Amino acid sequence: MRVLVRGAGIIGLAVAEELLLRGHRVRVVDPAPCSGASGVAAGMLAPAAEASWAAPGVLDLGLRGLALWPGYAERLGVPLAAAGTVLVARDGRDLVEARRQAALLAEHGIEAVPLDPAALAQVEPRLTSRAAGGVLLPGDRSVDPRAVLAALLERVEVDGVDAGVDARVEHDVEVLATGCSLRAPYSHLVRPVRGEAVRLRSDDPPSCVVRGWVFGEPVYLVPRASGEVVVGATVEEHDEPAVPTAGGVRRLLAAATELLPGLDRAAVVEVAARDRPGSPDDLPLVGPTHDPGVVLAAGHFRHGVLLAPLTALLVADLLEGADPDPLTDPRRLLEEPCTTRP
Known part of the structure:
Protein backbone atom coordinates (compact mmCIF):
# COMPACT_ATOMS: atom_id res chain seq x y z
CA MET A 1 0.00 0.00 0.00
CA ALA A 81 18.50 -1.98 30.65
CA ALA A 82 17.15 -4.97 32.57
CA ALA A 83 17.83 -4.15 36.23
CA GLY A 84 14.14 -3.69 37.07
CA THR A 85 12.44 -0.98 39.09
CA VAL A 86 12.57 -0.27 42.81
CA LEU A 87 9.50 1.40 44.27
CA VAL A 88 10.62 3.40 47.30
CA ALA A 89 8.50 4.80 50.12
CA ARG A 90 9.98 7.66 52.12
CA ASP A 91 7.60 7.41 55.08
CA GLY A 92 4.80 5.24 56.42
CA ARG A 93 2.08 6.88 54.38
CA ASP A 94 4.14 6.45 51.21
CA LEU A 95 4.63 2.80 52.16
CA VAL A 96 0.86 2.34 52.05
CA GLU A 97 0.99 3.38 48.37
CA ALA A 98 3.84 0.96 47.66
CA ARG A 99 2.01 -1.92 49.31
CA ARG A 100 -1.17 -1.08 47.44
CA GLN A 101 0.82 -1.25 44.21
CA ALA A 102 2.25 -4.65 45.17
CA ALA A 103 -1.21 -5.99 45.98
CA LEU A 104 -2.56 -4.78 42.64
CA LEU A 105 0.25 -6.51 40.77
CA ALA A 106 -0.25 -9.72 42.73
CA GLU A 107 -3.84 -9.81 41.46
CA HIS A 108 -2.43 -9.89 37.93
CA GLY A 109 0.25 -12.48 38.66
CA ILE A 110 3.11 -9.98 38.28
CA GLU A 111 6.16 -10.46 40.47
CA ALA A 112 6.54 -7.77 43.11
CA VAL A 113 8.99 -8.38 45.97
CA PRO A 114 8.36 -6.46 49.23
CA LEU A 115 11.50 -4.88 50.69
CA ASP A 116 12.09 -3.75 54.24
CA PRO A 117 14.65 -0.95 54.76
CA ALA A 118 17.55 -3.41 55.10
CA ALA A 119 16.63 -5.28 51.93
CA LEU A 120 16.06 -1.99 50.11
CA ALA A 121 19.60 -0.89 51.00
CA GLN A 122 20.99 -4.12 49.56
CA VAL A 123 19.14 -3.68 46.26
CA GLU A 124 20.08 -0.01 45.89
CA PRO A 125 22.65 1.18 48.46
CA ARG A 126 22.55 4.77 47.18
CA LEU A 127 19.05 5.26 48.56
CA THR A 128 18.48 7.27 51.69
CA SER A 129 18.75 5.30 54.92
CA ARG A 130 15.53 6.97 56.07
CA ALA A 131 13.31 5.14 53.54
CA ALA A 132 10.44 3.21 55.13
CA GLY A 133 10.63 0.33 52.65
CA GLY A 134 9.74 -0.52 49.09
CA VAL A 135 8.97 -3.06 46.39
CA LEU A 136 11.21 -4.61 43.74
CA LEU A 137 9.70 -5.07 40.26
CA PRO A 138 12.28 -7.28 38.53
CA GLY A 139 10.39 -7.54 35.23
CA ASP A 140 10.54 -3.84 34.35
CA ARG A 141 13.01 -2.56 31.75
CA VAL A 190 -6.31 14.37 22.35
CA ARG A 191 -5.41 16.84 25.05
CA PRO A 192 -2.03 18.18 26.20
CA VAL A 193 -0.74 16.96 29.55
CA ARG A 194 2.48 18.73 30.45
CA GLY A 195 5.40 16.76 31.84
CA GLU A 196 8.61 18.36 33.13
CA ALA A 197 11.88 16.45 33.40
CA VAL A 198 15.42 17.21 34.56
CA ARG A 199 18.53 15.49 33.24
CA LEU A 200 21.44 15.18 35.65
CA ARG A 201 24.93 13.80 35.24
CA SER A 202 26.27 11.89 38.21
CA ASP A 203 29.46 9.97 38.97
CA ASP A 204 27.40 7.68 41.22
CA PRO A 205 24.00 7.08 39.57
CA PRO A 206 21.52 4.47 40.80
CA SER A 207 21.96 0.98 39.41
CA CYS A 208 18.28 0.55 38.49
CA VAL A 209 15.19 2.63 37.88
CA VAL A 210 13.98 4.21 41.11
CA ARG A 211 10.37 5.28 41.47
CA GLY A 212 9.03 6.55 44.69
CA TRP A 213 6.84 8.69 46.83
CA VAL A 214 8.38 11.37 49.00
CA PHE A 215 5.80 12.58 51.50
CA GLY A 216 3.18 11.99 48.83
CA GLU A 217 5.15 13.51 45.93
CA PRO A 218 5.76 10.98 43.12
CA VAL A 219 9.12 10.95 41.35
CA TYR A 220 11.19 8.65 39.16
CA LEU A 221 14.90 8.42 38.40
CA VAL A 222 16.08 6.56 35.32
CA PRO A 223 19.85 5.95 34.98
CA ARG A 224 21.74 5.70 31.71
CA ALA A 225 25.03 3.88 31.19
CA SER A 226 26.69 7.26 30.51
CA GLY A 227 26.03 8.48 34.06
CA GLU A 228 23.01 10.54 33.06
CA VAL A 229 19.97 10.32 35.32
CA VAL A 230 16.54 11.41 34.06
CA VAL A 231 14.38 12.80 36.84
CA GLY A 232 10.69 13.18 36.19
CA ALA A 233 8.04 13.88 35.71
CA THR A 234 5.29 16.26 36.60
CA VAL A 235 1.77 15.71 35.27
CA GLU A 236 -0.29 18.82 34.66
CA GLU A 237 -3.43 19.41 32.63
CA HIS A 238 -3.08 22.84 31.05
CA ASP A 239 -3.82 25.10 28.09
CA GLU A 240 -0.52 26.99 28.08
CA PRO A 241 2.71 26.31 26.14
CA ALA A 242 4.74 23.44 27.57
CA VAL A 243 7.61 25.16 29.37
CA PRO A 244 9.49 24.14 32.53
CA THR A 245 8.30 25.86 35.68
CA ALA A 246 10.28 26.77 38.78
CA GLY A 247 7.78 24.97 40.98
CA GLY A 248 7.81 21.78 38.92
CA VAL A 249 11.60 21.61 38.78
CA ARG A 250 11.91 22.39 42.49
CA ARG A 251 9.52 19.55 43.41
CA LEU A 252 11.32 17.05 41.19
CA LEU A 253 14.79 17.87 42.51
CA ALA A 254 13.63 18.00 46.13
CA ALA A 255 12.04 14.55 45.85
CA ALA A 256 14.96 13.09 43.90
CA THR A 257 17.63 14.24 46.33
CA GLU A 258 15.53 13.15 49.30
CA LEU A 259 15.59 9.60 47.92
CA LEU A 260 19.19 9.68 46.62
CA PRO A 261 21.13 12.26 48.63
CA GLY A 262 24.23 11.79 46.45
CA LEU A 263 22.46 13.53 43.58
CA ASP A 264 23.03 16.83 45.37
CA ARG A 265 26.45 16.77 43.68
CA ALA A 266 25.13 15.93 40.21
CA ALA A 267 25.37 18.40 37.37
CA VAL A 268 22.17 19.70 35.80
CA VAL A 269 22.51 19.20 32.04
CA GLU A 270 18.97 19.78 30.77
CA VAL A 271 15.55 20.95 31.93
CA ALA A 272 12.67 20.34 29.54
CA ALA A 273 8.90 20.19 29.30
CA ARG A 274 6.72 18.56 26.66
CA ASP A 275 3.06 17.79 26.21
CA ARG A 276 1.99 14.18 26.43
CA PRO A 277 -1.00 13.33 24.22
CA GLY A 278 -3.78 12.17 26.49
CA SER A 279 -7.07 10.73 25.25
Whole structure:
Protein backbone atom coordinates (compact mmCIF):
# COMPACT_ATOMS: atom_id res chain seq x y z
CA MET A 1 0.00 0.00 0.00
CA ARG A 2 0.93 3.65 -0.35
CA VAL A 3 0.91 5.00 3.21
CA LEU A 4 1.33 8.59 4.31
CA VAL A 5 2.44 8.84 7.96
CA ARG A 6 1.98 12.25 9.54
CA GLY A 7 4.31 12.71 12.50
CA ALA A 8 7.88 11.58 13.18
CA GLY A 9 7.94 10.95 16.89
CA ILE A 10 8.62 7.48 18.18
CA ILE A 11 5.10 6.32 17.26
CA GLY A 12 5.12 7.59 13.68
CA LEU A 13 8.64 6.34 13.02
CA ALA A 14 7.94 2.92 14.53
CA VAL A 15 4.82 2.54 12.39
CA ALA A 16 6.66 3.65 9.26
CA GLU A 17 9.57 1.29 9.90
CA GLU A 18 7.26 -1.69 10.36
CA LEU A 19 5.37 -0.87 7.17
CA LEU A 20 8.62 -0.52 5.22
CA LEU A 21 9.77 -3.91 6.51
CA ARG A 22 6.56 -5.39 5.13
CA GLY A 23 7.16 -3.92 1.71
CA HIS A 24 4.73 -1.01 1.73
CA ARG A 25 5.51 2.37 0.16
CA VAL A 26 5.73 4.86 3.00
CA ARG A 27 6.18 8.61 3.19
CA VAL A 28 6.65 10.29 6.57
CA VAL A 29 6.06 14.04 6.90
CA ASP A 30 7.00 16.19 9.87
CA PRO A 31 8.61 19.65 9.93
CA ALA A 32 10.33 18.94 13.26
CA PRO A 33 11.08 15.22 13.67
CA CYS A 34 11.55 13.92 17.22
CA SER A 35 10.82 17.30 18.78
CA GLY A 36 7.81 16.23 20.84
CA ALA A 37 7.46 14.12 23.98
CA SER A 38 9.54 11.26 22.55
CA GLY A 39 12.75 13.28 22.63
CA VAL A 40 12.61 14.00 26.37
CA ALA A 41 10.92 10.81 27.60
CA ALA A 42 12.67 8.79 30.28
CA GLY A 43 12.13 5.50 28.44
CA MET A 44 10.71 3.38 31.25
CA LEU A 45 9.34 0.10 29.95
CA ALA A 46 7.49 -0.39 33.17
CA PRO A 47 3.87 -1.53 32.96
CA ALA A 48 4.14 -2.91 36.50
CA ALA A 49 5.34 0.36 37.98
CA GLU A 50 2.68 2.29 36.07
CA ALA A 51 -0.21 0.01 37.02
CA SER A 52 -1.73 2.12 39.77
CA TRP A 53 -1.56 5.31 37.68
CA ALA A 54 -2.83 3.83 34.43
CA ALA A 55 -6.33 3.50 33.05
CA PRO A 56 -7.89 0.02 33.08
CA GLY A 57 -6.60 -1.87 30.06
CA VAL A 58 -3.26 -0.07 29.91
CA LEU A 59 -1.58 -2.74 32.03
CA ASP A 60 -2.56 -5.41 29.50
CA LEU A 61 -1.33 -3.29 26.60
CA GLY A 62 1.85 -2.47 28.50
CA LEU A 63 2.68 -6.10 29.19
CA ARG A 64 2.17 -6.90 25.52
CA GLY A 65 4.40 -4.00 24.56
CA LEU A 66 7.10 -4.98 27.06
CA ALA A 67 7.19 -8.52 25.65
CA LEU A 68 8.09 -7.09 22.23
CA TRP A 69 10.92 -4.86 23.42
CA PRO A 70 13.81 -7.35 23.75
CA GLY A 71 13.51 -8.36 20.10
CA TYR A 72 12.74 -4.82 19.00
CA ALA A 73 15.78 -3.35 20.76
CA GLU A 74 18.01 -6.07 19.32
CA ARG A 75 16.76 -5.34 15.81
CA LEU A 76 17.39 -1.62 16.21
CA GLY A 77 20.75 -2.19 17.86
CA VAL A 78 19.96 -0.23 21.05
CA PRO A 79 20.76 -1.44 24.58
CA LEU A 80 17.96 -2.46 26.92
CA ALA A 81 18.50 -1.98 30.65
CA ALA A 82 17.15 -4.97 32.57
CA ALA A 83 17.83 -4.15 36.23
CA GLY A 84 14.14 -3.69 37.07
CA THR A 85 12.44 -0.98 39.09
CA VAL A 86 12.57 -0.27 42.81
CA LEU A 87 9.50 1.40 44.27
CA VAL A 88 10.62 3.40 47.30
CA ALA A 89 8.50 4.80 50.12
CA ARG A 90 9.98 7.66 52.12
CA ASP A 91 7.60 7.41 55.08
CA GLY A 92 4.80 5.24 56.42
CA ARG A 93 2.08 6.88 54.38
CA ASP A 94 4.14 6.45 51.21
CA LEU A 95 4.63 2.80 52.16
CA VAL A 96 0.86 2.34 52.05
CA GLU A 97 0.99 3.38 48.37
CA ALA A 98 3.84 0.96 47.66
CA ARG A 99 2.01 -1.92 49.31
CA ARG A 100 -1.17 -1.08 47.44
CA GLN A 101 0.82 -1.25 44.21
CA ALA A 102 2.25 -4.65 45.17
CA ALA A 103 -1.21 -5.99 45.98
CA LEU A 104 -2.56 -4.78 42.64
CA LEU A 105 0.25 -6.51 40.77
CA ALA A 106 -0.25 -9.72 42.73
CA GLU A 107 -3.84 -9.81 41.46
CA HIS A 108 -2.43 -9.89 37.93
CA GLY A 109 0.25 -12.48 38.66
CA ILE A 110 3.11 -9.98 38.28
CA GLU A 111 6.16 -10.46 40.47
CA ALA A 112 6.54 -7.77 43.11
CA VAL A 113 8.99 -8.38 45.97
CA PRO A 114 8.36 -6.46 49.23
CA LEU A 115 11.50 -4.88 50.69
CA ASP A 116 12.09 -3.75 54.24
CA PRO A 117 14.65 -0.95 54.76
CA ALA A 118 17.55 -3.41 55.10
CA ALA A 119 16.63 -5.28 51.93
CA LEU A 120 16.06 -1.99 50.11
CA ALA A 121 19.60 -0.89 51.00
CA GLN A 122 20.99 -4.12 49.56
CA VAL A 123 19.14 -3.68 46.26
CA GLU A 124 20.08 -0.01 45.89
CA PRO A 125 22.65 1.18 48.46
CA ARG A 126 22.55 4.77 47.18
CA LEU A 127 19.05 5.26 48.56
CA THR A 128 18.48 7.27 51.69
CA SER A 129 18.75 5.30 54.92
CA ARG A 130 15.53 6.97 56.07
CA ALA A 131 13.31 5.14 53.54
CA ALA A 132 10.44 3.21 55.13
CA GLY A 133 10.63 0.33 52.65
CA GLY A 134 9.74 -0.52 49.09
CA VAL A 135 8.97 -3.06 46.39
CA LEU A 136 11.21 -4.61 43.74
CA LEU A 137 9.70 -5.07 40.26
CA PRO A 138 12.28 -7.28 38.53
CA GLY A 139 10.39 -7.54 35.23
CA ASP A 140 10.54 -3.84 34.35
CA ARG A 141 13.01 -2.56 31.75
CA SER A 142 14.18 0.80 30.38
CA VAL A 143 15.64 2.15 27.15
CA ASP A 144 17.04 5.47 25.97
CA PRO A 145 14.37 6.92 23.64
CA ARG A 146 16.91 9.19 21.97
CA ALA A 147 18.92 6.14 20.91
CA VAL A 148 15.72 4.53 19.62
CA LEU A 149 14.79 7.64 17.64
CA ALA A 150 18.27 7.83 16.13
CA ALA A 151 18.09 4.18 15.07
CA LEU A 152 14.65 4.66 13.52
CA LEU A 153 15.78 7.77 11.64
CA GLU A 154 18.53 5.68 10.05
CA ARG A 155 15.82 3.40 8.67
CA VAL A 156 13.06 5.88 7.87
CA GLU A 157 13.35 8.98 5.69
CA VAL A 158 11.37 11.99 6.89
CA ASP A 159 10.07 14.76 4.63
CA GLY A 160 10.26 18.04 6.55
CA VAL A 161 6.97 19.51 5.37
CA ASP A 162 4.16 20.62 7.62
CA ALA A 163 2.55 17.45 8.91
CA GLY A 164 -0.76 19.26 9.29
CA VAL A 165 -1.28 20.13 5.62
CA ASP A 166 -1.86 18.14 2.48
CA ALA A 167 1.46 16.61 1.49
CA ARG A 168 0.24 16.41 -2.11
CA VAL A 169 1.21 12.82 -2.58
CA GLU A 170 -0.88 9.93 -3.78
CA HIS A 171 -1.67 7.53 -0.97
CA ASP A 172 -4.14 4.80 -0.10
CA VAL A 173 -4.26 5.61 3.59
CA GLU A 174 -2.81 8.13 6.00
CA VAL A 175 -1.74 7.40 9.55
CA LEU A 176 -2.09 10.31 11.98
CA ALA A 177 0.68 10.15 14.58
CA THR A 178 0.99 13.83 15.40
CA GLY A 179 0.92 13.69 19.18
CA CYS A 180 -1.18 16.40 20.81
CA SER A 181 -2.29 18.08 17.59
CA LEU A 182 -4.50 15.74 15.60
CA ARG A 183 -6.17 17.49 12.70
CA ALA A 184 -9.92 17.97 12.44
CA PRO A 185 -12.23 16.16 12.86
CA TYR A 186 -10.09 14.24 15.36
CA SER A 187 -8.56 17.13 17.31
CA HIS A 188 -10.97 16.69 20.23
CA LEU A 189 -9.62 13.19 20.87
CA VAL A 190 -6.31 14.37 22.35
CA ARG A 191 -5.41 16.84 25.05
CA PRO A 192 -2.03 18.18 26.20
CA VAL A 193 -0.74 16.96 29.55
CA ARG A 194 2.48 18.73 30.45
CA GLY A 195 5.40 16.76 31.84
CA GLU A 196 8.61 18.36 33.13
CA ALA A 197 11.88 16.45 33.40
CA VAL A 198 15.42 17.21 34.56
CA ARG A 199 18.53 15.49 33.24
CA LEU A 200 21.44 15.18 35.65
CA ARG A 201 24.93 13.80 35.24
CA SER A 202 26.27 11.89 38.21
CA ASP A 203 29.46 9.97 38.97
CA ASP A 204 27.40 7.68 41.22
CA PRO A 205 24.00 7.08 39.57
CA PRO A 206 21.52 4.47 40.80
CA SER A 207 21.96 0.98 39.41
CA CYS A 208 18.28 0.55 38.49
CA VAL A 209 15.19 2.63 37.88
CA VAL A 210 13.98 4.21 41.11
CA ARG A 211 10.37 5.28 41.47
CA GLY A 212 9.03 6.55 44.69
CA TRP A 213 6.84 8.69 46.83
CA VAL A 214 8.38 11.37 49.00
CA PHE A 215 5.80 12.58 51.50
CA GLY A 216 3.18 11.99 48.83
CA GLU A 217 5.15 13.51 45.93
CA PRO A 218 5.76 10.98 43.12
CA VAL A 219 9.12 10.95 41.35
CA TYR A 220 11.19 8.65 39.16
CA LEU A 221 14.90 8.42 38.40
CA VAL A 222 16.08 6.56 35.32
CA PRO A 223 19.85 5.95 34.98
CA ARG A 224 21.74 5.70 31.71
CA ALA A 225 25.03 3.88 31.19
CA SER A 226 26.69 7.26 30.51
CA GLY A 227 26.03 8.48 34.06
CA GLU A 228 23.01 10.54 33.06
CA VAL A 229 19.97 10.32 35.32
CA VAL A 230 16.54 11.41 34.06
CA VAL A 231 14.38 12.80 36.84
CA GLY A 232 10.69 13.18 36.19
CA ALA A 233 8.04 13.88 35.71
CA THR A 234 5.29 16.26 36.60
CA VAL A 235 1.77 15.71 35.27
CA GLU A 236 -0.29 18.82 34.66
CA GLU A 237 -3.43 19.41 32.63
CA HIS A 238 -3.08 22.84 31.05
CA ASP A 239 -3.82 25.10 28.09
CA GLU A 240 -0.52 26.99 28.08
CA PRO A 241 2.71 26.31 26.14
CA ALA A 242 4.74 23.44 27.57
CA VAL A 243 7.61 25.16 29.37
CA PRO A 244 9.49 24.14 32.53
CA THR A 245 8.30 25.86 35.68
CA ALA A 246 10.28 26.77 38.78
CA GLY A 247 7.78 24.97 40.98
CA GLY A 248 7.81 21.78 38.92
CA VAL A 249 11.60 21.61 38.78
CA ARG A 250 11.91 22.39 42.49
CA ARG A 251 9.52 19.55 43.41
CA LEU A 252 11.32 17.05 41.19
CA LEU A 253 14.79 17.87 42.51
CA ALA A 254 13.63 18.00 46.13
CA ALA A 255 12.04 14.55 45.85
CA ALA A 256 14.96 13.09 43.90
CA THR A 257 17.63 14.24 46.33
CA GLU A 258 15.53 13.15 49.30
CA LEU A 259 15.59 9.60 47.92
CA LEU A 260 19.19 9.68 46.62
CA PRO A 261 21.13 12.26 48.63
CA GLY A 262 24.23 11.79 46.45
CA LEU A 263 22.46 13.53 43.58
CA ASP A 264 23.03 16.83 45.37
CA ARG A 265 26.45 16.77 43.68
CA ALA A 266 25.13 15.93 40.21
CA ALA A 267 25.37 18.40 37.37
CA VAL A 268 22.17 19.70 35.80
CA VAL A 269 22.51 19.20 32.04
CA GLU A 270 18.97 19.78 30.77
CA VAL A 271 15.55 20.95 31.93
CA ALA A 272 12.67 20.34 29.54
CA ALA A 273 8.90 20.19 29.30
CA ARG A 274 6.72 18.56 26.66
CA ASP A 275 3.06 17.79 26.21
CA ARG A 276 1.99 14.18 26.43
CA PRO A 277 -1.00 13.33 24.22
CA GLY A 278 -3.78 12.17 26.49
CA SER A 279 -7.07 10.73 25.25
CA PRO A 280 -10.49 11.19 26.93
CA ASP A 281 -10.26 7.77 28.60
CA ASP A 282 -6.42 7.68 28.77
CA LEU A 283 -6.29 4.66 26.46
CA PRO A 284 -4.38 4.88 23.17
CA LEU A 285 -6.13 5.67 19.91
CA VAL A 286 -4.71 3.07 17.54
CA GLY A 287 -6.89 1.86 14.73
CA PRO A 288 -9.50 2.85 12.18
CA THR A 289 -11.78 5.85 11.97
CA HIS A 290 -15.07 6.02 10.10
CA ASP A 291 -13.03 7.32 7.16
CA PRO A 292 -11.48 4.27 5.45
CA GLY A 293 -8.54 6.42 4.36
CA VAL A 294 -7.53 7.52 7.89
CA VAL A 295 -5.95 5.50 10.70
CA LEU A 296 -5.01 6.94 14.08
CA ALA A 297 -1.85 6.18 16.06
CA ALA A 298 -2.19 8.67 18.90
CA GLY A 299 -3.25 9.28 22.49
CA HIS A 300 -0.51 7.23 24.14
CA PHE A 301 -0.26 9.60 27.13
CA ARG A 302 2.58 8.32 29.40
CA HIS A 303 3.19 5.13 27.44
CA GLY A 304 4.42 6.11 23.98
CA VAL A 305 7.85 4.52 24.24
CA LEU A 306 6.54 1.34 25.87
CA LEU A 307 3.79 0.90 23.29
CA ALA A 308 5.69 1.97 20.14
CA PRO A 309 6.50 -1.55 18.81
CA LEU A 310 3.01 -2.81 19.67
CA THR A 311 1.41 0.20 17.96
CA ALA A 312 3.50 -0.46 14.85
CA LEU A 313 2.25 -4.05 14.70
CA LEU A 314 -1.37 -3.06 15.32
CA VAL A 315 -1.35 -0.47 12.53
CA ALA A 316 0.48 -2.69 10.03
CA ASP A 317 -1.77 -5.66 10.79
CA LEU A 318 -4.85 -3.46 10.42
CA LEU A 319 -3.76 -2.22 7.00
CA GLU A 320 -3.23 -5.83 5.95
CA GLY A 321 -6.75 -6.87 6.94
CA ALA A 322 -6.67 -7.67 10.67
CA ASP A 323 -9.39 -6.55 13.05
CA PRO A 324 -8.58 -3.56 15.27
CA ASP A 325 -7.71 -4.13 18.91
CA PRO A 326 -10.88 -3.37 20.91
CA LEU A 327 -8.84 -1.69 23.67
CA THR A 328 -7.38 0.88 21.29
CA ASP A 329 -10.03 1.21 18.55
CA PRO A 330 -10.59 4.99 18.18
CA ARG A 331 -14.17 4.48 17.04
CA ARG A 332 -15.14 3.97 20.68
CA LEU A 333 -14.90 7.77 20.96
CA LEU A 334 -16.15 8.75 17.52
CA GLU A 335 -19.74 9.30 16.54
CA GLU A 336 -21.12 7.12 13.79
CA PRO A 337 -21.36 9.09 10.53
CA CYS A 338 -24.86 9.88 9.31
CA THR A 339 -25.67 7.53 6.42
CA THR A 340 -29.39 8.24 5.98
CA ARG A 341 -30.86 10.85 3.68
CA PRO A 342 -33.62 13.23 4.76
